[in-house]
Amino acid sequence: MPRVFSDYRFYGLLIALLAMLLVFITPNTLAKQPIYNLTIIVDITRSMNAMDYQQGDKAVSRLTYVKQSLHELLATLPCQSKVSLGVFTERRSTLLFQPIEVCTGFNEIDASLAALDWRSAWAADSRIAQGLKQTLDSLKNSDSTLVFMTDGQEAPPVNPRYAIDFSALATKKKGLIVGVGGLQAVPIPKFNEKGESIGFYSADDVPHRSSFGESNLNPETIEGYDARNAPFGKAAVSGTEHLSALQESYLQQIASAVGFHYSRLTDTASLKQALQDAQIATLKTVPIDRRWQFATLALSLLMCVYLLPHCQRFTFKYFTKFRRA
Amino acid sequence: MTLAVESPYWLLAVLLALLPLFNTAMRTNPYPYTVLIPADALSTAIVWGIRCLSAATIIALVLGLAGLHQTEQIQERIGYGANIVLLIDRSNSMDTNFIGKTPEGGEESKAAAARRLLTGFVQKRPHDRIGMAAYSTAPLFVLPLTENKPAIQAAIDATALPALAYTHISKGLGMALSFFDQTAMTGSRIVLLVSDGAAVIDHDSDTALRQLFKQHNVRLYWIFLRTASSQSLFEPPKDSRDDNAQAMPERYLHQFFSSLDIPYQAYEAENPDAMQKAITDINRLEQSPLHYQERVPKQDLSTACYRAATLGLLLLLAVKCCEVKR
Numbered sequence: 215m216p217r218v219f220s221d222y223r224f225y226g227l228l229i230a231l232l233a234m235l236l237v238f239i240t241p242n243t244l245a246k247q248p249i250y251n252l253t254i255i256v257d258i259t260r261s262m263n264a265m266d267y268q269q270g271d272k273a274v275s276r277l278t279y280v281k282q283s284l285h286e287l288l289a290t291l292p293c294q295s296k297v298s299l300g301v302f303t304e305r306r307s308t309l310l311f312q313p314i315e316v317c318t319g320f321n322e323i324d325a326s327l328a329a330l331d332w333r334s335a336w337a338a339d340s341r342i343a344q345g346l347k348q349t350l351d352s353l354k355n356s357d358s359t360l361v362f363m364t365d366g367q368e369a370p371p372v373n374p375r376y377a378i379d380f381s382a383l384a385t386k387k388k389g390l391i392v393g394v395g396g397l398q399a400v401p402i403p404k405f406n407e408k409g410e411s412i413g414f415y416s417a418d419d420v421p422h423r424s425s426f427g428e429s430n431l432n433p434e435t436i437e438g439y440d441a442r443n444a445p446f447g448k449a450a451v452s453g454t455e456h457l458s459a460l461q462e463s464y465l466q467q468i469a470s471a472v473g474f475h476y477s478r479l480t481d482t483a484s485l486k487q488a489l490q491d492a493q494i495a496t497l498k499t500v501p502i503d504r505r506w507q508f509a510t511l512a513l514s515l516l517m518c519v520y521l522l523p524h525c526q527r528f529t530f531k532y533f534t535k536f537r538r539a
Numbered sequence: 540m541t542l543a544v545e546s547p548y549w550l551l552a553v554l555l556a557l558l559p560l561f562n563t564a565m566r567t568n569p570y571p572y573t574v575l576i577p578a579d580a581l582s583t584a585i586v587w588g589i590r591c592l593s594a595a596t597i598i599a600l601v602l603g604l605a606g607l608h609q610t611e612q613i614q615e616r617i618g619y620g621a622n623i624v625l626l627i628d629r630s631n632s633m634d635t636n637f638i639g640k641t642p643e644g645g646e647e648s649k650a651a652a653a654r655r656l657l658t659g660f661v662q663k664r665p666h667d668r669i670g671m672a673a674y675s676t677a678p679l680f681v682l683p684l685t686e687n688k689p690a691i692q693a694a695i696d697a698t699a700l701p702a703l704a705y706t707h708i709s710k711g712l713g714m715a716l717s718f719f720d721q722t723a724m725t726g727s728r729i730v731l732l733v734s735d736g737a738a739v740i741d742h743d744s745d746t747a748l749r750q751l752f753k754q755h756n757v758r759l760y761w762i763f764l765r766t767a768s769s770q771s772l773f774e775p776p777k778d779s780r781d782d783n784a785q786a787m788p789e790r791y792l793h794q795f796f797s798s799l800d801i802p803y804q805a806y807e808a809e810n811p812d813a814m815q816k817a818i819t820d821i822n823r824l825e826q827s828p829l830h831y832q833e834r835v836p837k838q839d840l841s842t843a844c845y846r847a848a849t850l851g852l853l854l855l856l857a858v859k860c861c862e863v864k865r
Contacts, residue, residue: 223564227856234849298693301679308629310681311694322682322690329680336676506604509845512852513552513600520558520593 226519230512243504248495250295251357255307255349256280257364257394258332259340260415261458263403264365266396275403276394277332279479280363284327286482287489293317294498298358299326301334305341306348313358333409340369343378343468346391350383350472359388359494363479365395366461371453373424380471389474390492392485395460402458415456422453542840545606552601559593564855566862589858596851603844612835619826620666621727622684625657626715627673627698628734630706635766649764650698653733657695660818661688668726670718673698674711684718706736708792709744716748719755727825728757735764737792749799758802758825762817763789765807772805 438448477488
């Protein structure tokens with residue numbers, strides 16, 4: 215038998231070489247990783263201008279805060295995830311683009327996100343329930359998951375007679391409604407034609423009750439009812455529709471009817487948590503690089519080859535000393 | 540060329556490459572009196588060769604583990620292309636066909652025709668930076684100027700959804716021109732307006748737009764998807780009483796564009812074929828040289844390191860096998 219076979223260093227080198235061959239034979243291991251495909255619809259109606267979020271020590275509008283949180287969320291989404299961005303106003307939403315992969319398209323998505331503006335609203339109503347319904351319909355054939363971010367303020371108020379029956383909307387698809395804003399009602403900033411701030415909406419600026427169609431009440435109970443001239447009664451109504459707060463119970467009610475998860479936007483971490491809680495990620499098998507395991511093995515074996523002789527010499531000396539003593 | 544590593548702490552392990560200086564991993568033979576052996580240059584060279592080989596193997600392994608890579612490079616190239624902003628009309632009428640009716644059966648709506656042709660256009664122009672804005676009653680920022688073709692395609696695909704509201708063209712134009720605000724930009728600047736109608740441009744916007752068009756040095760192409768019933772851009776109306784901006788907004792918009800004193804071309808596309816011609820034309824005309832930056836993505840070098848380490852190990856093993864019995 216050649217003498218080399220009795221040397222452990224030969225085996226060290228041999229096994230290290232075999233380990234390195236494995237680097238090229240099976241470089242990857244398969245693992246499951248959560249991948250998202252999100253269609254994020256952001257409410258850009260006027261009430262989203264209400265300033266009830268804090269950034270540092272500055273008060274910022276709901277829309278600004280949503281944009282900031284989404285910007286931070288975008289950076290944390292795993293590669294291969296896709297994001298599509300859309301805006302909601304009036305009674306429907308529109309998509310800016312179909313889902314784009316987040317790692318290659320980060321700059322593009324981020325720039326579009328930064329450009330979201332309440333002035334892009336093509337009409338002024340805020341019919342959230344109808345908007346959600348229309349959005350769900352348009353996403354019927356898509357494999358993207360809806361994330362709807364709104365403060366839940368219907369403007370003008372909904373006539374209960376024509377309220378949307380959400381149980382009809384219930385889908386098997388998962389989704390997320392994110393409530394934006396504070397629970398305390400705050401005034402809504404008002405802007406002139408040139409986009410300059412001119413104070414806040416006052417009680418006289420907005421309708422406080424729906425005057426569309428017929429009232430849901432029994433005409434006999436309506437004060438000053440006149441079928442032709444005053445189907446909602448003659449009395450002036452006052453209300454607090456010029457103030458805006460997050461309509462959390464309303465959104466929760468819609469979410470549970472549709473089968474969506476509801477979460478309030480408090481910070482980016484809460485948004486990330488909501489995505490996890492809503493279980494909208496699909497687990498995708500992705501290859502994970504495991505070459506380092508073999509390389510580390512090879513390196514340790516090499517260390518044995520080069521270090522052990524020194525150790526041996528040391529132990530040899532130690533033992534001989536010990537024996538002599 | 541810039542090299543970088545993923546996990547820099549691994550680099551400390553490079554020190555391990557010093558180990559072979561003390562030990563060649565070869566079996567030593569006891570020899571009574573080594574001083575007697577004459578110095579041999581070849582032997583010394585071989586010993587050092589083995590040491591260097593061992594050290595190189597260790598270094599290669601460590602660099603591979605640290606994740607050596609070449610960072611993303613931006614290379615300036617010269618190609619043929621342009622900065623193009625697609626300004627898309629999302630008004631309701633875009634959902635009708637070229638005779639102004641809701642498309643039936645195999646018919647194509649104006650929006651669908653525009654989408655199909657724009658897709659082809661984008662694919663034919665590999666070096667362009669393309670951005671997109673849309674407008675109806677209000678302007679909508681869609682996508683910044685980018686070379687990312689899948690993203691552009693995603694934006695074009697999104698116009699398949701139903702259209703929005705009315706036509707407010709001056710705000711849309713303002714939005715499209717704002718894409719050119721960043722000054723450092725070579726190559727020609729193009730706004731490609733795709734619409735099926737126009738609206739009156741009010742006096743304030745008129746002045747502002749004139750200034751912006753001049754300032755940004757923009758070329759304008761207007762693909763007017765003309766519905767059979769609507770008026771032509773080029774012919775004066777039969778009844779002179781109709782010759783005003785309210786009755787014929789398209790014709791007046793055309794006159795406004797013509798008066799801007801910028802390179803401007805209008806195409807009346809009355810059916811999908813005419814639109815195809817317009818796009819071919821633009822494709823042919825806009826071939827001026829453009830400095831563009833090509834992104835060379837990060838290149839992983841760890842595989843090369845591992846390959847070198849494997850080769851080193853193979854050689855070391857071979858050397859080991861060359862050991863002979865005394």
